[in-house]
Amino acid sequence: MPLLVMKFGGTSVADLARIKNAALKVKREVERGYDVIVIVSAMSGKTNELVGWVEQTSPLYDAREYDAVVSSGENVTAGLMALTLQEMDVPARSWQGWQVPINTTSAHASARFKSIPSDNINAKFAEGFKVAVVAGFQGVSPEGRITTLGRGGSDTTAVAFAAAFNAERCDIYTDVDGIYTTDPRITDKARKLDKIAFEEMLELASLGAKVLQTRSVELAMRFKVRLRVLSSFEETDENSGTLVCDEDEIMESKVVSGVAYSRDEAKITLVTVADRPGIAAAIFGPLSEAGVNVDMIVQNISEKADGGAVTDMTFSCPVNQVARACKAMEDAKAAGSINFVELNVDSDVAKISVVGIGMRSHAGVAATMFKALSAENVNIKVISTSEIKISVLIDRKYMELAVQALHDAFELDKAG
Ligand code: ASP
Numbered sequence: 103m104p105l106l107v108m109k110f111g112g113t114s115v116a117d118l119a120r121i122k123n124a125a126l127k128v129k130r131e132v133e134r135g136y137d138v139i140v141i142v143s144a145m146s147g148k149t150n151e152l153v154g155w156v157e158q159t160s161p162l163y164d165a166r167e168y169d170a171v172v173s174s175g176e177n178v179t180a181g182l183m184a185l186t187l188q189e190m191d192v193p194a195r196s197w198q199g200w201q202v203p204i205n206t207t208s209a210h211a212s213a214r215f216k217s218i219p220s221d222n223i224n225a226k227f228a229e230g231f232k233v234a235v236v237a238g239f240q241g242v243s244p245e246g247r248i249t250t251l252g253r254g255g256s257d258t259t260a261v262a263f264a265a266a267f268n269a270e271r272c273d274i275y276t277d278v279d280g281i282y283t284t285d286p287r288i289t290d291k292a293r294k295l296d297k298i299a300f301e302e303m304l305e306l307a308s309l310g311a312k313v314l315q316t317r318s319v320e321l322a323m324r325f326k327v328r329l330r331v332l333s334s335f336e337e338t339d340e341n342s343g344t345l346v347c348d349e350d351e352i353m354e355s356k357v358v359s360g361v362a363y364s365r366d367e368a369k370i371t372l373v374t375v376a377d378r379p380g381i382a383a384a385i386f387g388p389l390s391e392a393g394v395n396v397d398m399i400v401q402n403i404s405e406k407a408d409g410g411a412v413t414d415m416t417f418s419c420p421v422n423q424v425a426r427a428c429k430a431m432e433d434a435k436a437a438g439s440i441n442f443v444e445l446n447v448d449s450d451v452a453k454i455s456v457v458g459i460g461m462r463s464h465a466g467v468a469a470t471m472f473k474a475l476s477a478e479n480v481n482i483k484v485i486s487t488s489e490i491k492i493s494v495l496i497d498r499k500y501m502e503l504a505v506q507a508l509h510d511a512f513e514l515d516k517a518g
């Protein structure tokens with residue numbers, strides 16, 4: 103029997119009417135001849151409420167009990183979804199993580215999968231059950247305690263099941279109808295993509311296109327799970343939404359597939375540090391220990407000043423980590439491990455990136471990008487590139503303008 107994984111996020115199961123709507127979509131796939139594994143999130147807002155209750159009860163809570171409480175939101179939805187399907191004469195039952203079992207590490211609140219044996223669920227399919235409704239986001243540790251995967255983890259549960267059961271596809275039902283060339287709130291020219299490669303999605307997911315948990319895309323890429331993102335609030339068929347797939351499945355792609363942005367960035371420059379072996383380690387070691395997520399790094403060409411070689415070191419990080427980053431640098435200076443003349447902070451920058459697997463084989467993307475920004479008089483502060491991405495830091499007030507200009511420059515409103 104062909105098998106599908108269908109995942110419904112929090113807004114798709116927010117109340118009983120929506121659970122019924124989701125169940126109808128499941129029933130349709132059963133009628134098409136599929137066995138279905140349904141992965142459900144907690145009803146929207148539920149996980150936040152549970153986290154709040156834990157924090158109010160015990161500020162320095164025991165992470166094992168946090169997981170026991172916070173995983174329960176998914177249990178409720180799984181049971182309700184199974185009941186709803188039964189009411190529609192679809193043979194279904196619910197599965198909590200330990201019943202499958204979904205074996206994970208014991209890193210509570212951020213557990214990782216170890217194995218998902220398929221025997222128990224397959225035995226039920228063999229008995230005539232058509233749907234297994236599995237609570238997302240949770241698992242069981244080697245010690246037999248309940249674990250959770252980290253916020254947004256149900257996407258990753260869905261992909262892991264698709265891999266473990268060799269599903270034909272993993273459909274992620276959500277409150278948007280697919281992946282767009284850029285944020286439709288910034289330009290109405292944003293276009294829904296039919297297909298996007300895993301690697302491109304990974305760049306877009308980590309850049310803040312919040313549709314899929316980044317880990318789920320990493321897992322899908324590793325196991326070549328075809329992922330489809332589609333709306334649970336619209337009539338959908340096999341061509342709806344956006345397919346996230348291997349690049350071999352994408353015949354002709356444009357050089358650039360999307361423009362991503364990250365609004366709340368900051369740029370920090372250490373002016374005039376000694377240029378000697380170990381200086382980068384002396385700067386970025388303490389930043390990493392302080393939990394600062396450094397993104398772009400630029401080191402100037404050394405110049406000789408006062409007889410010794412000096413350089414400027416610039417990096418970017420999320421704006422809410424600036425205080426932590428500055429303290430780590432001041433502390434390192436006080437301890438004598440680094441020296442700088444000034445610490446310049448610019449907290450009003452945004453990062454804009456153009457992403458596309460086509461860049462591997464096409465020259466000129468950077469030139470087009472820089473020309474488009476220059477035509478709008480947008481100054482570029484930092485540039486970084488990778489094989490399939492070019493990112494720039496610019497003043498935050500020009501962010502929308504820059505996204506629109508780049509979307510036009512790469513003609514992303516027109517299909518491939
Ligand atoms: N309910 C969990 C959360 O809100 C997991 C998920 O929905 O993916 O983070």
Ligand code: MG
Nearest residue numbers: 111254257313
């Ligand atoms: Mg989610």
